[in-house]
Amino acid sequence: MQTDVFVAGGGVGGLALAVKLASRGVQVTVAEQLKNESPLYKGELLQPKTIAILDHLAVLPEVLEHGHKIETLAFQEVNVNAGDPPEEIESTDLTYNRIASTYNYAIMIPHEKIKAILKNKGSHYGGYFEYLPGARFLGFENGEAQVKYKKQAHAVTADVYIGAEGRSSPTRQAMQVSINRKDYNHHFLTVTIPRPESFQEGKIVTSRTAFLGMFPLPDNQIRTVYMIPAGEYKAIKENGLEQVHEAYGQLEPRLKEDVRSIKDWKQIQLMVPYTYHVDKYVKGNLALLGDAAHTVHPMAGEGMNLAIQDADVLGELLTWCKEHKKPYYAYLPYYEQVRRPRVEFLLRLSHLSALVYSYPYRWWRKIRMRAVDRMYEDDRLHVKQILNTSGLGMWDFSLVDRAIQGSVLPVRKKKVSDIRQKRYIFDENDDYPWKQNDNRKG
Ligand SMILES: Cc1cc2nc3c(=O)[nH]c(=O)nc-3n(C[C@H](O)[C@H](O)[C@H](O)COP(=O)(O)OP(=O)(O)OC[C@H]3O[C@@H](n4cnc5c(N)ncnc54)[C@H](O)[C@@H]3O)c2cc1C
Numbered sequence: 094m095q096t097d098v099f100v101a102g103g104g105v106g107g108l109a110l111a112v113k114l115a116s117r118g119v120q121v122t123v124a125e126q127l128k129n130e131s132p133l134y135k136g137e138l139l140q141p142k143t144i145a146i147l148d149h150l151a152v153l154p155e156v157l158e159h160g161h162k163i164e165t166l167a168f169q170e171v172n173v174n175a176g177d178p179p180e181e182i183e184s185t186d187l188t189y190n191r192i193a194s195t196y197n198y199a200i201m202i203p204h205e206k207i208k209a210i211l212k213n214k215g216s217h218y219g220g221y222f223e224y225l226p227g228a229r230f231l232g233f234e235n236g237e238a239q240v241k242y243k244k245q246a247h248a249v250t251a252d253v254y255i256g257a258e259g260r261s262s263p264t265r266q267a268m269q270v271s272i273n274r275k276d277y278n279h280h281f282l283t284v285t286i287p288r289p290e291s292f293q294e295g296k297i298v299t300s301r302t303a304f305l306g307m308f309p310l311p312d313n314q315i316r317t318v319y320m321i322p323a324g325e326y327k328a329i330k331e332n333g334l335e336q337v338h339e340a341y342g343q344l345e346p347r348l349k350e351d352v353r354s355i356k357d358w359k360q361i362q363l364m365v366p367y368t369y370h371v372d373k374y375v376k377g378n379l380a381l382l383g384d385a386a387h388t389v390h391p392m393a394g395e396g397m398n399l400a401i402q403d404a405d406v407l408g409e410l411l412t413w414c415k416e417h418k419k420p421y422y423a424y425l426p427y428y429e430q431v432r433r434p435r436v437e438f439l440l441r442l443s444h445l446s447a448l449v450y451s452y453p454y455r456w457w458r459k460i461r462m463r464a465v466d467r468m469y470e471d472d473r474l475h476v477k478q479i480l481n482t483s484g485l486g487m488w489d490f491s492l493v494d495r496a497i498q499g500s501v502l503p504v505r506k507k508k509v510s511d512i513r514q515k516r517y518i519f520d521e522n523d524d525y526p527w528k529q530n531d532n533r534k535g
Contacts, residue, residue: 094122094240094247094248094249094250095249095250095251096120096121096122096223096249096250096251097114097119097120097121097251097252097253097411097415098110098111098114098119098120098121098122098251098252098253098254098255098411099121099122099124099238099249099251099253099254099255100121100122100123100124100255100257101124101230101238101254101255101256101257101258101262101263101264102123102124102125102126102230102256102257102258102259102262102383102385103123103124103125103127103208103212103224103226103257104125104208104257104258104259104383104384104400105136105204105207105208105211105383105397105400105401106257106382106383106384106397106400106401106403106404107123107125107255107257107258107382107383107404108123108208108211108212108215109146109147109150109211109400109401109404109405109408110255110257110382110403110404110407110408111123111211111215111222111224112150112152112211112214112215112218112222113150113404113405113408113409113412114221114408114411114412115215115218115221115222116150116151116214116218116221117408117412117416118221118412118415119221119411119412119415120220120221120223121221121222121223122223122225122249122251123215123222123223123224123225124225124228124229124230124238124240124242124249125224125225125226125227125228126227126228126229126230127226127227128226128227129226130205130208130209131204131205133362134204134283134284134285134316134362134364135204135396135397136204136391136394136395136396136397136398137201137202137203137204137308137310137316137397138163138199138200138201138295138308138394138397138398139156139160139199139200139201139202139207139397139398140199140394140395140398140482140483140484141189141192141194141196141197141198141199141483141484141485142196142398142402142483142484142485142519143397143398143401143402143484144156144196144198144199144200145194145196145485146401146402146404146405147401148196149405150211150214151214152210152211152214155210156200156202156207156210157200159202159203159206159210159311160200160201160202160206160311161200161201161202161293161309161310161311162198162199162200163189163198163199163200163201163294163295163308163309164188164189164190164197164198164199164294165186165187165188165189165294165295166186166187166188166294166295166296166297167184167185167186167187167294167295167296167297168183168184168185168186168187168296168297168299168465169181169183169184169185169296169297169298169299170182170183170184170298170299170300170458170461170462170465171298171299171300171344172300172301173300173303173343173344175343178346179298179300179343179344179345179346182462183462183465183466185465185466185468185469186469187468187469187475187478187479188475188479189479189483191472191475191476191479192476192479192480192483192485192514193511193514193515193518194483194485194518196483196485199295199394201295201308201309201310201311201316202310202311203310204397207397212224225240225242227242227243228240228241228242229241229242230258230263230264231246231263232263232266232267233254233267234248235248237249237250238250238251238254252378252421253378253379253380253411253421253425254378254379254380255379255380255381255382255407256268256379256380256381256382256385256386257381257382257383257385257400257404258385259383259384259385260384260385260388262381262384262385264379264381264385265371265381265385265386267379268373268376268379268381269376270371270372270373270376270381271371271372272369272370272371272372273369273370273372274367274368274369275367275368275369275444276323276365276366276367277323277366277367277390277447277451278322278323278451279304279320279321279322279323279366279450279451280320280321280322280323280324280325280326280363280364280365280366281318281319281320281321281363281364281366281391282318282319282321282326282329282337282361282362282363282364283316283317283318283319283361283362283363283364284316284317284355284360284361284362285310285314285315285316285317286314286315286317286348286351286352286354286355287313287314287315287351287354288307288309288313288314288315288347288348288351289313289347289351290313291347292307292309292315292347292348293309294309295307295308295309296345298344298345299450299461300344301453301455301458302453303319303320303340303344304318304319304320304450305317305318305319305320305340305341305344305345306318306319307345307348308394315348315351317341317348318364318391319337319340319341320450323365326363330358334355334356334357334358337352337355337361338352338353338355364391366390366391366392366447367388367390368387368388368389368390368440368443368444369387369388370386370387370436370437370440371385371386371387373429374386374428374429374432374433375425375426375428375429377422378421378422378425380407380425380428382400382403382404382407383397383399383400383401383403383404384396384400386403386436387399387436387440389436389439389440389443390440390443390444390446390447391443392443392446392447392450393439393442393443393446393482394482395439395443395482395484398484399436399439399484402432402435402484403428403432403436405524406428406431406432406524406525407428407432409524409525410424410425410427410428410525410527413525413527413528417531419531424527427526427527430526431523431524431525431526434487435484435487438481438487438489439481439484442481442482449461449464449465460499463498463499463500464498464499467497467498467500467504468498470504471494471497471498471504471505472505472507472508472509473494473505473507473509474490474494474497474498476488476509476514477489477490477494480514480517480518485518485519486514486517486518486519487517487519488514488517
């Protein structure tokens with residue numbers, strides 16, 4: 094088999110890359126080991142930058158049709174007393190509409206649906222898009238990708254090979270890059286249940302010892318994530334489902350009845366958060382994308398966004414190389430140059446958000462409540478947090494910001510203007526700098 098670009102792994106990242114390449118006349122072959130949909134829960138929250146990318150791939154109308162728009166994330170702190178409704182002690186909203194962009198909202202969509210939409214789009218590009226279900230990428234031999242497909246071994250020759258196989262990546266192994274894994278003191282139980290129709294926005298409710306995240310999906314469903322101490326899954330399971338039903342009902346009375354739709358532990362998935370970031374994305378004509386290169390704590394809902402955002406930059410680069418007859422290997426380092434600092438930044442942001450909810454101490458909770466509250470009262474903190482999370486831009490927190498968050502300095506009264514904010518929103522030159530550099534050289 095021969096192709097321009099070989100992609101190992103047809104997850105969201107590999108598929109977004111393949112659609113972009115095929116749509117611009119670059120021939121791509123995707124080998125995906127699964128034959129059918131995966132039953133696993135994976136990331137479902139699309140952040141604004143990803144929505145912009147999906148719009149450019151011409152799939153946004155379909156994504157909107159099958160997704161649920163989220164404009165606000167509510168953070169609520171409660172005290173829980175058995176038998177009584179939760180007592181709210183603080184409530185803060187983070188609103189996407191503070192972002193100075195038309196993409197000022199998020200979308201919740203089932204993971205497999207977004208993959209189906211991308212696959213369907215790819216199939217419209219005829220000879221440029223080849224998707225092989227049930228094809229397992231085994232590694233490289235003599236510079237060619239070895240793929241087991243329909244019980245036979247095939248060699249695929251390509252100009253560029255992309256490792257998009259997720260967390261366990263044979264391409265990463267072949268590149269001999271190192272990863273630095275960080276684990277956490279908590280795990281999550283995650284399950285999708287029905288929701289009342291009026292439950293429309295994202296919400297995180299916390300007590301001193303409990304954390305429940307709730308993100309509405311279409312069709313009156315809601316994805317929930319409940320934090321448990323690391324290593325306690327077995328004990329919690331032994332205590333029975335009733336304990337889970339009660340915990341949900343105590344933290345969010347609106348789900349008190351719906352949570353009882355969980356009748357079997359098989360409906361619940363254990364999610365073990367950890368992070369890593371490879372020391373290089375590119376080696377010769379090999380490159381890594383998405384979870385093969387980095388894994389992020391799920392707290393900020395960034396997993397599949399980082400993969401699709403990688404795909405956008407890499408896809409644009411490879412397309413441009415083909416259009417301008419430039420050698421891929423010479424330009425691939427631009428991909429890492431653009432993506433590494435952004436990914437590093439979001440890994441740090443997600444890590445900090447995870448720490449905020451990692452300890453049950455009273456004093457820790459007080460700090461958390463103050464920090465979250467300040468995020469709402471101080472517009473610049475609010476804008477920075479939501480802009481950074483969105484992926485549309487990067488505006489780092491300063492020492493003054495942190496001092497305001499810690500109540501060492503007072504809240505600023507001034508609102509951030511759109512003009513100011515736009516300075517920190519990525520433009521084409523930030524996303525695809527090789528084009529500009531090449532023009533300058535020319
Ligand atoms: C169990 C789980 C739960 C998650 N939950 C969340 C969440 O709640 N929120 C969040 O933001 N993120 C979550 N994530 C992370 C998020 O799903 C990923 O960041 C995102 O899917 C990364 O996309 P990807 O395309 O890089 O990798 P993946 O989505 O992992 O796709 C990789 C694809 O490659 C295929 N593959 C693997 N090896 C081979 C091979 N040798 N040959 C051919 N194909 C291969 C796999 O079958 C898969 O389809 C979760 C991840 C996991 C694993």
